[in-house]
Amino acid sequence: MKLTYTGKTKDVYALDNGNYLLKFKDDVTGADGVFDPGANTVGLTIEGAGRAGLSLTKYFFEILKEKGLPTHYIEANIEEATMTVKPATVFGNGLEVICRYRAVGSFLRRYGMYAKEGQPLDAFVEVTLKDDEREDPPISEDALHMLEVLSRDEYKVLKDLTQQIGQVVKEELSKKGIDLFDIKFEFGRVGESKEIVLIDEISGGNMRAYKDGNYIEPLQLEKLMLETN
Structure with a gap:
Protein backbone atom coordinates (compact mmCIF):
# COMPACT_ATOMS: atom_id res chain seq x y z
CA MET A 1 0.00 0.00 0.00
CA LYS A 2 1.12 3.51 -0.78
CA LEU A 3 -0.15 6.55 1.12
CA THR A 4 -1.50 8.96 -1.50
CA TYR A 5 -3.47 11.48 0.56
CA THR A 6 -3.72 12.57 4.18
CA GLY A 7 -7.12 14.08 4.95
CA LYS A 8 -8.78 15.61 7.99
CA THR A 9 -10.84 12.54 8.89
CA LYS A 10 -9.23 9.75 6.81
CA ASP A 11 -6.09 8.74 4.92
CA VAL A 12 -6.09 7.26 1.41
CA TYR A 13 -3.83 4.41 0.26
CA ALA A 14 -3.36 3.07 -3.28
CA LEU A 15 -3.63 -0.72 -3.59
CA ASP A 16 -1.70 -2.85 -6.08
CA ASN A 17 -4.91 -3.90 -7.88
CA GLY A 18 -5.84 -0.31 -8.77
CA ASN A 19 -8.41 0.19 -6.02
CA TYR A 20 -7.96 2.41 -2.96
CA LEU A 21 -8.11 1.88 0.79
CA LEU A 22 -9.60 4.55 3.06
CA LYS A 23 -8.36 4.51 6.66
CA PHE A 24 -10.87 6.23 8.95
CA LYS A 25 -9.48 8.39 11.78
CA ASP A 26 -10.97 9.41 15.12
CA ASP A 27 -10.73 13.10 14.14
CA VAL A 28 -13.94 15.03 13.38
CA THR A 29 -14.47 18.51 11.96
CA GLY A 30 -15.38 21.47 14.12
CA ALA A 31 -13.89 24.39 16.00
CA ASP A 32 -12.87 25.03 19.61
CA GLY A 33 -13.66 21.46 20.59
CA VAL A 34 -17.21 21.58 19.23
CA PHE A 35 -18.28 19.26 16.41
CA ASP A 36 -19.54 20.91 13.21
CA PRO A 37 -20.09 18.84 10.04
CA GLY A 38 -19.76 21.97 7.92
CA ALA A 39 -16.41 23.06 9.36
CA ASN A 40 -13.23 22.86 7.28
CA THR A 41 -10.90 22.21 10.22
CA VAL A 42 -10.44 19.33 12.63
CA GLY A 43 -12.05 20.44 15.86
CA LEU A 44 -11.63 17.44 18.12
CA THR A 45 -10.73 13.77 18.36
CA ILE A 46 -13.34 11.28 19.58
CA GLU A 47 -12.11 7.79 20.45
CA GLY A 48 -13.90 5.24 18.29
CA ALA A 49 -15.24 7.85 15.86
CA GLY A 50 -13.42 6.26 12.93
CA ARG A 51 -14.93 2.80 13.37
CA ALA A 52 -18.33 4.31 14.19
CA GLY A 53 -18.27 6.41 11.02
CA LEU A 54 -17.22 3.43 8.94
CA SER A 55 -19.90 1.18 10.45
CA LEU A 56 -22.63 3.65 9.53
CA THR A 57 -21.06 4.27 6.11
CA LYS A 58 -21.05 0.53 5.37
CA TYR A 59 -24.68 0.29 6.51
CA PHE A 60 -25.82 3.06 4.18
CA PHE A 61 -23.62 2.15 1.21
CA GLU A 62 -24.96 -1.41 1.22
CA ILE A 63 -28.54 -0.08 1.24
CA LEU A 64 -27.70 2.21 -1.69
CA LYS A 65 -26.20 -0.76 -3.55
CA GLU A 66 -29.46 -2.69 -3.07
CA LYS A 67 -31.39 0.27 -4.46
CA GLY A 68 -29.11 0.59 -7.50
CA LEU A 69 -27.72 4.00 -6.51
CA PRO A 70 -24.06 4.35 -7.61
CA THR A 71 -21.19 4.59 -5.10
CA HIS A 72 -17.47 3.81 -5.07
CA TYR A 73 -17.91 1.28 -2.22
CA ILE A 74 -16.49 -2.26 -2.54
CA GLU A 75 -16.12 -3.59 1.02
CA ALA A 76 -15.28 -2.54 4.58
CA ASN A 77 -13.28 -3.90 7.52
CA ILE A 78 -14.73 -2.43 10.72
CA GLU A 79 -12.02 -3.74 13.07
CA GLU A 80 -9.26 -2.10 11.02
CA ALA A 81 -11.43 0.97 10.27
CA THR A 82 -10.75 0.63 6.54
CA MET A 83 -12.92 0.70 3.42
CA THR A 84 -11.92 -0.50 -0.05
CA VAL A 85 -13.25 1.65 -2.89
CA LYS A 86 -13.08 2.03 -6.66
CA PRO A 87 -10.74 4.72 -8.00
CA ALA A 88 -12.57 7.97 -8.67
CA THR A 89 -11.65 11.46 -9.82
CA VAL A 90 -13.21 14.46 -8.14
Whole structure:
Protein backbone atom coordinates (compact mmCIF):
# COMPACT_ATOMS: atom_id res chain seq x y z
CA MET A 1 0.00 0.00 0.00
CA LYS A 2 1.12 3.51 -0.78
CA LEU A 3 -0.15 6.55 1.12
CA THR A 4 -1.50 8.96 -1.50
CA TYR A 5 -3.47 11.48 0.56
CA THR A 6 -3.72 12.57 4.18
CA GLY A 7 -7.12 14.08 4.95
CA LYS A 8 -8.78 15.61 7.99
CA THR A 9 -10.84 12.54 8.89
CA LYS A 10 -9.23 9.75 6.81
CA ASP A 11 -6.09 8.74 4.92
CA VAL A 12 -6.09 7.26 1.41
CA TYR A 13 -3.83 4.41 0.26
CA ALA A 14 -3.36 3.07 -3.28
CA LEU A 15 -3.63 -0.72 -3.59
CA ASP A 16 -1.70 -2.85 -6.08
CA ASN A 17 -4.91 -3.90 -7.88
CA GLY A 18 -5.84 -0.31 -8.77
CA ASN A 19 -8.41 0.19 -6.02
CA TYR A 20 -7.96 2.41 -2.96
CA LEU A 21 -8.11 1.88 0.79
CA LEU A 22 -9.60 4.55 3.06
CA LYS A 23 -8.36 4.51 6.66
CA PHE A 24 -10.87 6.23 8.95
CA LYS A 25 -9.48 8.39 11.78
CA ASP A 26 -10.97 9.41 15.12
CA ASP A 27 -10.73 13.10 14.14
CA VAL A 28 -13.94 15.03 13.38
CA THR A 29 -14.47 18.51 11.96
CA GLY A 30 -15.38 21.47 14.12
CA ALA A 31 -13.89 24.39 16.00
CA ASP A 32 -12.87 25.03 19.61
CA GLY A 33 -13.66 21.46 20.59
CA VAL A 34 -17.21 21.58 19.23
CA PHE A 35 -18.28 19.26 16.41
CA ASP A 36 -19.54 20.91 13.21
CA PRO A 37 -20.09 18.84 10.04
CA GLY A 38 -19.76 21.97 7.92
CA ALA A 39 -16.41 23.06 9.36
CA ASN A 40 -13.23 22.86 7.28
CA THR A 41 -10.90 22.21 10.22
CA VAL A 42 -10.44 19.33 12.63
CA GLY A 43 -12.05 20.44 15.86
CA LEU A 44 -11.63 17.44 18.12
CA THR A 45 -10.73 13.77 18.36
CA ILE A 46 -13.34 11.28 19.58
CA GLU A 47 -12.11 7.79 20.45
CA GLY A 48 -13.90 5.24 18.29
CA ALA A 49 -15.24 7.85 15.86
CA GLY A 50 -13.42 6.26 12.93
CA ARG A 51 -14.93 2.80 13.37
CA ALA A 52 -18.33 4.31 14.19
CA GLY A 53 -18.27 6.41 11.02
CA LEU A 54 -17.22 3.43 8.94
CA SER A 55 -19.90 1.18 10.45
CA LEU A 56 -22.63 3.65 9.53
CA THR A 57 -21.06 4.27 6.11
CA LYS A 58 -21.05 0.53 5.37
CA TYR A 59 -24.68 0.29 6.51
CA PHE A 60 -25.82 3.06 4.18
CA PHE A 61 -23.62 2.15 1.21
CA GLU A 62 -24.96 -1.41 1.22
CA ILE A 63 -28.54 -0.08 1.24
CA LEU A 64 -27.70 2.21 -1.69
CA LYS A 65 -26.20 -0.76 -3.55
CA GLU A 66 -29.46 -2.69 -3.07
CA LYS A 67 -31.39 0.27 -4.46
CA GLY A 68 -29.11 0.59 -7.50
CA LEU A 69 -27.72 4.00 -6.51
CA PRO A 70 -24.06 4.35 -7.61
CA THR A 71 -21.19 4.59 -5.10
CA HIS A 72 -17.47 3.81 -5.07
CA TYR A 73 -17.91 1.28 -2.22
CA ILE A 74 -16.49 -2.26 -2.54
CA GLU A 75 -16.12 -3.59 1.02
CA ALA A 76 -15.28 -2.54 4.58
CA ASN A 77 -13.28 -3.90 7.52
CA ILE A 78 -14.73 -2.43 10.72
CA GLU A 79 -12.02 -3.74 13.07
CA GLU A 80 -9.26 -2.10 11.02
CA ALA A 81 -11.43 0.97 10.27
CA THR A 82 -10.75 0.63 6.54
CA MET A 83 -12.92 0.70 3.42
CA THR A 84 -11.92 -0.50 -0.05
CA VAL A 85 -13.25 1.65 -2.89
CA LYS A 86 -13.08 2.03 -6.66
CA PRO A 87 -10.74 4.72 -8.00
CA ALA A 88 -12.57 7.97 -8.67
CA THR A 89 -11.65 11.46 -9.82
CA VAL A 90 -13.21 14.46 -8.14
CA PHE A 91 -14.71 17.55 -9.76
CA GLY A 92 -12.00 20.20 -9.94
CA ASN A 93 -10.21 20.14 -6.59
CA GLY A 94 -13.28 18.66 -4.91
CA LEU A 95 -16.86 19.68 -4.23
CA GLU A 96 -19.12 19.18 -1.24
CA VAL A 97 -22.83 18.84 -1.88
CA ILE A 98 -25.22 19.53 0.99
CA CYS A 99 -28.84 18.45 1.07
CA ARG A 100 -30.82 20.58 3.54
CA TYR A 101 -34.14 19.70 5.14
CA ARG A 102 -34.06 22.34 7.89
CA ALA A 103 -32.70 25.89 8.11
CA VAL A 104 -29.68 25.54 10.40
CA GLY A 105 -25.92 26.07 10.32
CA SER A 106 -24.39 28.12 7.52
CA PHE A 107 -27.73 28.31 5.68
CA LEU A 108 -29.25 30.15 8.62
CA ARG A 109 -26.17 32.36 9.05
CA ARG A 110 -26.40 33.48 5.43
CA TYR A 111 -30.15 33.71 4.99
CA GLY A 112 -31.30 34.60 8.50
CA MET A 113 -33.01 37.76 7.22
CA TYR A 114 -35.62 35.48 5.66
CA ALA A 115 -35.18 32.05 7.24
CA LYS A 116 -36.27 31.03 10.71
CA GLU A 117 -34.17 28.56 12.66
CA GLY A 118 -35.27 25.00 12.02
CA GLN A 119 -37.88 25.86 9.40
CA PRO A 120 -38.48 23.03 6.86
CA LEU A 121 -36.60 23.11 3.55
CA ASP A 122 -37.53 21.02 0.52
CA ALA A 123 -34.32 18.98 0.07
CA PHE A 124 -32.43 22.16 -0.85
CA VAL A 125 -29.18 21.27 -2.66
CA GLU A 126 -26.15 23.49 -2.12
CA VAL A 127 -22.71 23.00 -3.68
CA THR A 128 -19.53 24.36 -2.12
CA LEU A 129 -15.92 24.27 -3.26
CA LYS A 130 -13.46 22.34 -1.11
CA ASP A 131 -11.20 25.31 -0.47
CA ASP A 132 -9.98 25.75 3.10
CA GLU A 133 -8.28 29.07 2.31
CA ARG A 134 -11.58 30.60 1.20
CA GLU A 135 -13.70 28.74 3.77
CA ASP A 136 -15.47 26.47 1.26
CA PRO A 137 -17.48 29.09 -0.67
CA PRO A 138 -20.89 28.15 -2.12
CA ILE A 139 -21.00 28.06 -5.92
CA SER A 140 -23.89 28.10 -8.40
CA GLU A 141 -24.60 25.83 -11.37
CA ASP A 142 -23.74 28.68 -13.77
CA ALA A 143 -20.37 29.32 -12.14
CA LEU A 144 -19.52 25.59 -12.05
CA HIS A 145 -20.28 25.39 -15.77
CA MET A 146 -18.44 28.59 -16.74
CA LEU A 147 -15.36 27.63 -14.73
CA GLU A 148 -15.44 24.17 -16.36
CA VAL A 149 -15.66 22.31 -13.06
CA LEU A 150 -18.57 20.29 -14.41
CA SER A 151 -21.15 20.44 -17.21
CA ARG A 152 -24.79 21.38 -16.80
CA ASP A 153 -25.76 17.77 -17.47
CA GLU A 154 -23.37 16.61 -14.77
CA TYR A 155 -24.81 19.16 -12.35
CA LYS A 156 -28.29 17.76 -12.95
CA VAL A 157 -27.06 14.23 -12.19
CA LEU A 158 -25.25 15.53 -9.09
CA LYS A 159 -28.38 17.26 -7.82
CA ASP A 160 -30.68 14.30 -8.56
CA LEU A 161 -28.35 11.81 -6.85
CA THR A 162 -27.99 14.11 -3.84
CA GLN A 163 -31.76 14.28 -3.36
CA GLN A 164 -32.28 10.56 -3.98
CA ILE A 165 -29.50 9.47 -1.60
CA GLY A 166 -30.50 12.09 0.97
CA GLN A 167 -34.05 10.71 0.93
CA VAL A 168 -32.77 7.17 1.53
CA VAL A 169 -30.76 8.34 4.55
CA LYS A 170 -33.66 10.45 5.82
CA GLU A 171 -36.06 7.50 5.62
CA GLU A 172 -33.64 5.15 7.39
CA LEU A 173 -33.12 7.66 10.21
CA SER A 174 -36.86 8.21 10.55
CA LYS A 175 -37.32 4.48 11.28
CA LYS A 176 -35.46 5.18 14.55
CA GLY A 177 -37.40 8.36 15.26
CA ILE A 178 -34.49 10.52 14.11
CA ASP A 179 -34.99 13.73 12.11
CA LEU A 180 -32.32 14.59 9.50
CA PHE A 181 -31.66 18.35 9.29
CA ASP A 182 -28.89 18.30 6.69
CA ILE A 183 -26.28 15.98 5.18
CA LYS A 184 -23.06 16.53 3.25
CA PHE A 185 -22.00 14.34 0.32
CA GLU A 186 -19.05 14.09 -2.05
CA PHE A 187 -19.17 12.74 -5.59
CA GLY A 188 -16.65 11.67 -8.22
CA ARG A 189 -16.34 10.15 -11.68
CA VAL A 190 -15.40 6.46 -12.12
CA GLY A 191 -14.38 4.36 -15.10
CA GLU A 192 -14.04 5.23 -18.76
CA SER A 193 -17.70 6.26 -18.86
CA LYS A 194 -17.00 8.81 -16.09
CA GLU A 195 -20.13 7.72 -14.26
CA ILE A 196 -20.95 10.05 -11.36
CA VAL A 197 -21.01 8.14 -8.07
CA LEU A 198 -21.16 8.91 -4.36
CA ILE A 199 -17.71 8.80 -2.76
CA ASP A 200 -16.23 9.31 0.72
CA GLU A 201 -18.64 8.39 3.53
CA ILE A 202 -22.13 8.65 5.04
CA SER A 203 -21.71 8.98 8.79
CA GLY A 204 -22.71 11.05 11.78
CA GLY A 205 -19.78 13.35 11.03
CA ASN A 206 -21.43 14.37 7.77
CA MET A 207 -24.88 15.24 9.02
CA ARG A 208 -26.97 17.05 11.61
CA ALA A 209 -29.58 14.76 13.10
CA TYR A 210 -31.99 15.26 16.01
CA LYS A 211 -34.17 13.01 18.15
CA ASP A 212 -36.95 14.43 20.33
CA GLY A 213 -35.57 17.90 19.64
CA ASN A 214 -32.05 17.04 20.83
CA TYR A 215 -28.95 17.00 18.64
CA ILE A 216 -27.34 13.55 18.29
CA GLU A 217 -23.53 13.32 18.47
CA PRO A 218 -21.87 11.20 15.74
CA LEU A 219 -21.02 8.27 18.03
CA GLN A 220 -24.50 8.22 19.52
CA LEU A 221 -26.05 8.30 16.05
CA GLU A 222 -24.10 5.19 15.07
CA LYS A 223 -25.29 3.39 18.20
CA LEU A 224 -28.93 4.36 17.65
CA MET A 225 -28.88 3.33 13.99
CA LEU A 226 -27.03 0.04 14.36
CA GLU A 227 -28.38 -1.25 17.64
CA THR A 228 -30.42 -4.44 17.29
CA ASN A 229 -34.01 -4.18 18.39
